[in-house]
Amino acid sequence: MSIIEIENLTKTYRVYQKQEGLVASLRGLFRRQHREVEAVRGINLAVEEGEFVAFLGPNGAGKTTTLKLLSGVINPVSGTARVMGHIPWKRENAYRRRFALVMGQKNQLWWDLPAQESFRLHQQIYRIDPAQFERTRDELTDLLKVRDLLRQPVRELSLGERMKMELTAALLHSPDVLFLDEPTIGLDVVAQHNIQKFLKHYQAERNITILLTSHYMKDVAALCKRVVIITQGRIEYDGSLSGIIDSFSGHKIITLQFAQDDAIDNMDRFGDVLEREPPRAKIRVPRAAVAKTLAAILAEHMIEDVAVEDPPLEEVIADLYASVDDAQAARERPPAEDPVSQ
């Protein structure tokens, strides 16, 4: 049995549509325009124990909503989910003792107190054995290199240090499942890297199951073998990171270094020219035509160097988001915003 099982999970929000202008605002006091926003539209997903899965998707795609549903913070409209056999939104203590949620944009530590006071509170709420608590705390803060900051009020920590404390707090009770919602948002490259390194190490050592959302491809590439792409509340892709390019990009990028500068002038015949820096050029050609195109170019020109690469992952994913948006716009008939008045 999978450790996380999601079937047809759906969540919609009713959102008040505020009209522009004073008169409309006054009218809004009596008649409100509401719109149903479908944050998650029938998601199916199974995650096995010990997997490290990334949720990718543009803002508002439903990644965070999915994590919140799995944490039992909000209730779904329909569908089911089971995590370690528990239905999350029942919020049973037996479930809540076994998972943790870390959100990069929200903090749970007492702002004016040193982090260690919040940790002590966690020890009591989760009923962690005192000796084990101290061991875990020291181990985590050593790994994250924040042990000497334990006595400093949280408000005086840097963003990166605070995030590390948040992670420590979430892991004190040794959860079996961990949900990470953009844990590296707003952090500098070094702090990002440290947190990646920590997560990789921690996950490998304990074999816990982690779901991560992030906008940083580096996080994902460093940590996750499996990637789930969510856009507009639906799963569009579920597989390996490299598989994204195979599935969604039909192109390769060929970089050519010519012997003469003027050779690049007639490259348009072979494919889309992306860059012209004589004597160098980059062209994009359909994957199937790479061999034929290269042969044709070699037959006509003197070439000093050549490289064939996949397009950058970010670009492929951005194209994918855009194509889903277009498809959605085409699918939905004109009344995209069914105004429901109350």
Next chain:
Amino acid sequence: MSPTSHPANPERPQYLRVFLTFARNSLVRDMTFRVNFLIESVAALSWMIANLGFYLLIFTFTDSIGERTGWGQYEFFVFLATTMLVNSVVQAFFMPNAQEFSELIRTGGLDFALLKPIDTQFLISLQRVNWSSLINFVAGAILLAFSVYQLVTRADNPLHLTPAAIILYPLFVACGIAILYSLMVSLAATSIWLGRNQSLYDFWFYITNFSRYPMEIYNGTFGLPLRWFFTFIVPVLIVVNVPARVLAQPLRPDTSLGIAMGLFGIGATMFCLAASRFVFRRSLLSYRSASS
């Protein structure tokens, strides 16, 4: 150290121990902002002293509040001390949390409370303690002791403190606190539906204002409906009236009216606690968790 530490059931949260840590952390925090703490204490105390001065002034014009109500100066000061005790506890333990609750809902910070393997209402309604408000508890206790002493030792018709009164007084004070707590939790929970409820504090003041006087003053065409409303619908009138009466007007508990009032007080407390729990749970179902 803690009486709740039964290793028998590790799933059961240790509520007392967690609460003591809340109280401790709040005190540590208050001490970080020492001057603020001092100002808050002084402000709370001066307001009570001014209030007391006002009633002293009133009693230079009259011997009792209303005719044949039994609320002479020291009886009334027992009433006033009871108000201070009840309000200081509410302000120390519940008020900061109710305010915080509506902020947690608006910012989505409630997420973290929902994750913890402990009762959410307990966590939300008790995690902050405003220690400076407890100075009024001390002031109230002193005023109570002084007034009761005056009543017991006066030459004319001295008060006899019965064991029943001594046991029932703290019980009904606790009931009063529980009623106000329930009211506050219910009010705060409405912010889940309203998105923002900043009138909470004002609303609270308007309602509890009615609890600060003996119920005999609510008389006549306007008074009786008010008395009825604040006894049976929003039972804030019994919060102070019942315990103060038990202590200062001992003739009443023996009469049928006194017993009925006491029973009603206990019933109303149970009902309020159950209702607030219901409202709180219902409100959580509608929690949307602000976006992050």
